[in-house]
Amino acid sequence: MVDFLRDFIHILRSSDLRVSTSESIDAMNVVSEIGLEDRSLLKQSLSFSLAKTLREKEIFSECFDNFFEENYMNINEDKLPQKNNEKDSEINDPDALDKNENSLEELYNNSDRTSLMTAMALAARDANLQDIRLFTQVGMFTRKIFDEMGLEKLNNDIFQASREGNSKREEDLKNIRENLRLEIREYIENQVKLRTSNTGKQLREDALSQMRLTQADKSDYKIMSGIIKKMARRLISVHSRRKRKSQRGLLDIRSTIRANQEYDGILFETVWKKTKVDRPKIVALCDVSGSVANVSRFFLMFLHSLTEILPNVRTFAFSNKAGEVTDLFENKDIEVAAAETLLLNGGGSTDYGQAFVDLEGLLENNIDRKTTVIVLGDARSNYGDPRCDVLKTIQEKSKRILFLNPEPKSVWGTGDSEMLRFVPYCSKSKVCSSLFDLERVVDDMLRSSI
């Protein structure tokens, strides 16, 4: 029982389900309460202690079904007693092992799939199949498990048969060997799928969050928006705590005295003033023309995943004309909204001057000393007038301007890049090319605004 649970939890963990030790202990207790006989009851019960969000429950359900289909066809009848037998035999009775080997041929000929699977599972355990990581290891493990199940004896039999000239038997045995090999291979391949489905994904996620967003492929969008959600959750939990801490202000003496009147004026309870947390207002202006569209896309998604701690975000997208996209993101799924933004506002040739003028017009008097303006783009304005004067007025009205540029610093100002002319008006200008950079920038911004 312990073995099967350990194995199962191992698989859950490799499928991106975080199961803590205390939860596995709970699962143990659950199993001893419920027993193993009723599969659906067991599944329900284990899901209470092992999967703790809706998403996790889905993963759990899938893993459970796969796991029990593949591994433990008959867990209570075959697996447990056999395991005991085998343990005994290892200790007491070396002959028993031979018996085990004898049965390989019989095992196959009896065509009892359950006992075959059980034998395979047992051999797999002895061969430490749970350590398998890569697809390329399949061959090695096939051999190992086959050996464990008694390949040698089978080979000897084949050899014997060929020496005796019993070609029919030789042929049969060879067939059995081949079929068994295929069975084992298939079993291992399934196991690999079950156990390593996620390690690959984790590697990929790490790589994607470091990769330059301009090179991101469409096929990766799904994974990347998953990463963004994760990052947003992390930032929310960090910053909501900070916010609360800073809410308590000085001692409010007047209310303290009033609150303690019932205690004869002796001060038992303290009343604190609340500091007003000025929620940062954020205006983001994103270039969505071809070259930087990807970065903008993810930046917009990121900003709008943070509504819990950034309630006042207004976003604008531009290529040659700027338009507000806040509503899109508020009313639709962020992935859909991101795609639509690119469709609506992308495509033209970039004109930063026009974008700044439009932004000023759209915002009118909505920029004040609490507003942080974030401009995201490569500052390549196709030799149009960059209108630094408008940027200057925005700077004067707002708290600060942050400029995020996906291009490396070395190419700022080359060709039609106006970056160097923008820099003086920005309180910060940063290179921002990967999801990892995005997270850092937003984290920074939150830190300094609260």
Place this chain on the structure above:
Amino acid sequence: MSNNKTSSNGSAKDLIENIQSNFEKQGYICNTHIATAIFLSQSLGKPILVEGPPGVGKTELAKATAEWMEKPLIRLQCYEGLDEAKALYEWKYGKQLLYTQVLKDKLNQIVSKSDSLESSIENLNNFDDIFFSEKFLEPRPLLKAIESENGSVLLIDEIDKSDDEFEAFLLEILSDYQVSIPEIGTIKGKVKPIVFLTSNNTREIGDALKRRCLHLYIPFPDPFLEEKIISSRVPEIDKNLKIQLVNFVQGLRNLDLKKLPSVSETIDWARSLVLLNVKTLEPSLVRETLNILLKFQTDIDVSDPEIDNLIEKSKK
């Protein structure tokens, strides 16, 4: 061990069914899934974190459990700013003040017996101080639940509305069923209370808290279960109408709405249809009463064009 398991399994299944039928007697209709969760939380002594959309009977579950076990239900409603003083314990300041007054008189007696400073301090030391003692402790819901002699059902409602700090502070209570009061020490319950936490998922609950709980997700009920619930809560409803009504609501839940109609709203709607003496669903009637099911004007607007279609479907 395997023998042991077989026997306990048999009884486990019976016990779960027993819970289910007992709930049913009280008018709380649930599937085995929920009953299993209750059974496990009882036998493992673990709190249950119940999540699900609003109005699927998360709070009702705790009430039904309390009624079934004949234990008092202690309810703690969470909100932003809820703190220890309101959730756990508070000192009875007024009485403590009075005590200090009494103490003043007594003090003279105690100290007057001794002549030197040292002996008076000695006397003072030996004097049993009860300023911070359980006598002056005002128990709030959590402490009450732990102290109760015969056990209790503790419902911590809408935990997601409370602050992170409060969540952290629940950890001790949930894992060990004990409370540390700095001035007194640790108070440990004699009987473990059965704890329910409910959450509407307005914010993610911390991992530490989740780890200590069994997690039960209650989704919207399937049509079969919802029909059972309606006939238990609104027994006078016509059978045909009941089927139509449940199908209609299930259809509504597939639409893209801001707030999906919950079970409690289905019950309300069923009641009002019975009052209106309705025998079968008609588009005009549905439009007039739709505000019982849907609480946002935008939702009503969205569903309006679909109503005829849904009624048509629900009659099949």
